[in-house]
Amino acid sequence: MRGQAAVIEGFGFGAAPGTGGVTLAGAGGSVAAPMAGSSDWSDLTIRFTVPDSAVSGMLTVTTAAGLRLTATVHVIPRLRFGPDTLTWKQRTAFPRAPVGVGVAAAEIPADNVVSITLYAAGGAELVGARLVPDAGVYVARALAGGAVGAWARQPDNADPLKSRALPAPRGFAAVAVATRYNSHFTGSALYVIGGIDSAGRAQPSVFAADVTPDSVAGHFAPIEPLPAPVAGATAVVRRGRIYVIGGTDSLGRPQRSVFVGRIAADGHIDGWYRQPLLPTPRAYGGGVVLDDRAVAFGGVADSVPPGGGLDPTTPRLASSDTAPVSLVSGFLAGPWASGNTLFPAPRSQFATLDLGDVVLLVGGMYGGAATNDAETLAAAVIGDSLGLFTGPAGPGTIAAQGGGTLVGPAGVSWRESDGSRHALVIGGIDLNTGLRKSGVWGF
Missing domain, CATH: 2.60.40 (Immunoglobulin-like)
Structure with missing residues (x-):
């Protein structure tokens, strides 16, 4: 760019x-x-x-x-995103009303063009008072101007070699995609990392499958697991490494753990390497990895039920932690340190949208969530630092289009070949009604 x-x-x-x-x-x-x-x-x-x-x-x-x-x-123009112009639009609805779904976007060569495809995996349905995870995987094409095609559930089959669903249900898992554009892998693969199982306990499992622009091309296979179970972690892919930051353990307690997995030329993860611990336990927060620096922000700071819960008294974080990243190895080059207080108020269970020069936070639990007074916050990326989140950003809100006050939405962003940035927010729980949403909103 x-x-x-x-x-x-x-x-x-x-x-x-x-x-x-x-x-x-x-x-x-x-x-x-x-x-x-x-x-x-x-x-x-x-x-x-x-x-x-x-x-x-x-x-x-x-x-x-x-x-x-x-x-x-291929060199593309640099188009700066202006948070003050942000206007959300309704997109093709998701087939279910999920919470805790993981979603990622991939740039995949198809014929003589590059297609952008969205993959959504897992998630949980509310059955009584319990969140029950799902094994479904959905695929949709990103269209021009940020539009999205229909979501197609991938085939379920009793034969695990023919099934394109997850081998086991997962909710609140981290999801990542490897392609030739963000790693040394010449193919394209989807990874579903951690998450809760049917009993509501965090797992260390990692499932991987080859993907195409239109489908999951192979069965999901268990690969090298994480060193410890996590749910509600942040996963970021950067230059052939997957960074897994924070999350809860099997008892719902936020963790300080950070793991880095290297994506090999065949798409396999050659191992998950323990990195220096976060200064602050955090889960259901967000993070970004820049060329020389990783930044984790927000999240819950105390034990929570799967998904983080809706209790307004749960301790939440407005702070950030930051650590140097080696340009050569991709591992952390030193310990984490407490960073700036990036949020105007403690916040968790939001969608993080990394747009390159701007990072957006959408929805979540925070002090003014009941009145939706700061639905979207924006922070500028300046070199290897992240500015303060301010807002609300943009004149149009998701709440004004039937979205309600979203807690725990999934978020994904991508860039078109002309340099323009687009993003989606999927599902979540409406804080005011307690009901799950199947809506999809984007720009």
């Missing part, structure tokens, strides 16, 4: 760039890509800024040893 940092990973780049360094195609030939300093070039990684004049075409790396490496890249 023009004007933003990009990272090249590989081997044998040497300790310093050669003459020319990194160049990209430009309107009249090639254009040099600037680097902030000598530390941006190492034997394993090169970080540079995509010039505003760059166009799609050949990227060239020239090393000090005279090695010349090339690749074809």
Whole structure:
């Protein structure tokens, strides 16, 4: 993306760039890509800024040893998202009224174009006073302008090799997608991480399946489990690593744990590595991972039922924790530290929408939730730091379109080939009625 940092990973780049360094195609030939300093070039990684004049075409790396490496890249414009213009629109309804569903978006090559597909897995239905998880998996195409096609439930089958549902029901699991655009995996795979089982207890399981633009292409198989059970954790994919932050244990107690899994070239997770502990136990919160820094924010701070519950007296967090991330390994490069108080009030059970230069929080439990006085908050991403969340953002609300005051909605964002950003918020519980919602809202 023009004007933003990009990272090249590989081997044998040497300790310093050669003459020319990194160049990209430009309107009249090639254009040099600037680097902030000598530390941006190492034997394993090169970080540079995509010039505003760059166009799609050949990227060239020239090393000090005279090695010349090339690749074809697609350069897209940088379109800044303005929170003050945010207007939610109703999208194609979800087939169920879920809470605790996990959702992710993937860019997948199809013929000569790149398709954007949305995957939703698990979730829970309210049966009496108990949340009962589901094993269903749904697929929908993202259409132009942020619209969404119909959601298709993937086949259930008694034969586990023919089924495209989860091997076991899960609710409040973390969901992630690996593709050739965010990892070294040349295919596309969906991962369902942790979550509660039918007894309401958090599990360490990780299920994975290959996916296409239109379906789950293979059965979900259990792969390397997490070192400990979690539900309500935050999962972020960044440069071939999956970061799993916080969550509750099997007794509903928020945890300080952080795990990183590396996505191998075949899509397998080569192991989950324990990272430095969070300073603050947190679950049902949010987080982002930037090039050099991870930030966790919000969430509950005390034991809760599955999903976090609707008790207004539950201790919640307005604070953040932050840790450095190694550009080379992807692991945390040092301990976590307590960060800024990012929220105007403690908040949990919200959807996090990472739009690149802006992060949105939607819905959740907070002091003014009953009157929906801050449905959506926005914070600016500045380099490797996250600004304060302020709001409410935008003139149009979900509540004004029949959404009510949403607690525990799922959220997902994606970027079209023209650089425009879109997002969806799915389901949740209406705080004022206690009823689950099947609505989908987006922009």
